[in-house]
Amino acid sequence: MVRAKKSAMGVLGILAAALAALMLMHGCGGGGDGGSASTAASTGTLKLSITDKQSDSFDKVIISIREIRVVPAGRENAPDNDPGLPVIARFTPSRVIDVMQLQFVQEALGEAVLPAGAYSQIRLVLDPAPANYLTLKADPVTQIPLTTPSGQQSGVKVLGPVEVRAGVINAVMIDFDPNTAIVARGNGDYNLKPTGIRVVHLSDPLTQFGSISGNVMSTFMPWSSATVSVKRRGSTNDNDPIAAGLIFSNYTGGAWQAPFAAFVPPNTLPVTYKAFITTNGFQVYSSSAVSVVTGQATDLGTIPLIPLP
Structure with a gap:
């Protein structure tokens, strides 16, 4: 009995060793499956693009991008060269973009x-002056320097949030709104204001799209930020938005207000879209059902925020 037991234990030991070796092979680069599954479970792909809203004032708006980084939540004060800030793109030579050419066009x-999780900023590290400039429609020849405070050191900080979900492509579009991102200083100079550059989350990368736009306003009480989301309604009813983003208010014209644009693919009836706006201290806004056409903006007009009772 003892000899038989030892023999059985020996067989079990050999099987255990073989199983361990097999698991080790699958966990290493040679097997690939275990490592890929583990990586997919902890990382996602962030795909970044940029688009633009048109302006009656500007003919060209040129920005020269050296590098793009994302900032994990909690590391907002980290310098641009911090290795903990993942690099999305590094351009040599710099990527020169005329954002005025990007109406209803997304440029990759x-x-x-990236590691899955929450990111608070996208940083656009720009070249120094005079690489960034604008021209006016009233004078399309004269190049006016576009001042970008901290754009060359800590980068233009486009506020998120940006969520990277594991195992999928996370599509994010930067909406450069020249009407709010560019501010005249009164002496003929112009500043680039990061809060006029917004992050829009998309459910999928878009090849053709239109937009739902509007201007959120409160004259009764201040608000600092609001979340705009768009969901499909009709034969398809979304729980998660097909597009969403954060907007920031400015006090101007006797009101706290902010324009927005949400980019979505054209709809086919009976599917329509509804826009929702949520912000602290105010009732949730829900638009009527609207349609969107490729290359056009569906304008909801002025959206007054109503304080909670």
């Missing part, structure tokens, strides 16, 4: 595989 900026 880059993509990267």
Whole structure:
């Protein structure tokens, strides 16, 4: 009995060793399956692009991008060269973009595989002056320097949030609104204001799209930020938005207000879209059902925020 037991234990030991070796092979680069599954479970792909809203004032708006980084939540004060800030793209020579050419066109900026989780900023590290400039429709020849405070050191900080979900492509579009991103200083100079550059989350990368736009306003009480989301309604009813983003208010014209644009693919009836706006201290706004056409903006007009009772 003892000899038989030892023999059985020996067989079990050999099987255990073989199983361990097999698991080790699958966990290493040679097997690939185990490592790929583990990586997919902890990383996602961030795909970044940029688009633009038109302006009656500007003929060209030129920005020269050296590098694009994302900032993990909690590391907002980290310098641009911090290795903990993942690089989305690095351009040599710099990427020169006339954002005024991007109405209803998305230009790819880059993509990267990142640790899944929350990111608070996208940083656009720009070249120094005079690489960034604008021209006016009233004078399309004269190049006016576009001042970009900290754009060359810590980068233009486009506020998120940006969520990278594991195992999928996370499509994010930068909406450059020249009407709010560019501010006249009164002496003939112009500043680039990061809060006029917004991050829009998309459910999928878009090849053709239109937009739902509007201007959120409160004259009764201040508000600092609001979340705009768009969901499909009709034969398809979304729980998660097909597009979403954060907007920031400015006090102007006797009101706290902010314009927005949400980019979505054209709809086919009976599917329509509804826009929702949520912000602290105010009732949730829900638009009527609207349609969207490729290359056109569906304008909801002025949207007054109603304080909670």
